Structure formats: structure tokens, C-alpha cells
Amino acid sequence: IVLQTPKLDHGTILDSITRKTLLKVAKEELGWAVEEKDISPDQAFNSTEEILGYYAAGTAAGLAPIHGIRVGNFNNEKGEIEDLGEEIEITKYDDKNPVGTEGQQLIDLLLSVKNGELVKKKIAQAEALPESDEKEGVKKLIAEYSSWLQVA
Secondary structure: OEEEEOOHHHOOOOOOHHHHHHHHHHHHOOOOEEEEOOOOHHHHHHOOOOOOOOEEEEOOOEEEEOOEEOOOEEEOOOOEEEOOOOOEEOOOOEOOEOOOHHHHHHHHHHHHHHOOHHHHHHHHHHHHOOOOHHHHHHHHHHHHHHHHHHHO
């Protein structure tokens, strides 16, 4: 699985702690590849790759599924979007799991970071390891995950 996020250089999304957390735990805990690359509406609508879901991450440690996109034109003078087309459905989610299986994995991990459970799990993992590079890597993750708890 590849988790893609738009690049930050457009100034349209925040480099929030939620975004950083999702990217880190997707890579470290789920083993997903992480890419920062822009995705145009055309790519979203016409992708030949299997898309498992589109999500928006919020600053309140939230993750919301995106079911469709409506394309329009932003009028700078009025400060509003005009000429909105019909909504184009880009992803169908199961009614029993409205965020999708992978989205639920990310939400569960995000909540485990937020409530300190992931840090506890990593501490137990580190304690079970002999002194090694692997143990040092887990200790670095513990420090990073713990720092997120102090920010929240």
C-alpha cells in the first residue's frame, strides 16, 4: 500500500502534527510506502491504479474519508467557488465501514498515538530487545511518538 500526500510547497495544506503522525505511523507501524506528490483531479478520476481511499487529515487528530470531488473555479474577487460541476464519486466505501479498511487502520493508529497506547506498546517492544541498532531505532520512535503527546 502507498500512502500519498500532496507536497507542502503550494501552501494549500498544513504541515500539521496529524499529517506528520499519519505519515510516520503508516510507514513505521503498517509498513506502507509514503510519497509526497501532487495528485490532479484528472488523476483522481481516471487512475488505472487501485485506489483504496481518499482522506483529509485535520489538525484535531482526525481523518475524514473523501467520497467525491466537485470541480469549480475560484473567484478571487468574491472569495468563493463558482461553476461547480456535478460531484464525481471517486471512492465507494462499505456502509458498515464508511472510512474503508485502510482508513480505519490509520484512524486506529492515530487514536493509539493520541491516547499513549502506541508509546506503551513500543516501550514494551524495546524492553524485550537486546541492545542493538533495532532497539535504538525503537527508542527513537518512542521519543518521537512521545513528543507528539506533549504537543497535543
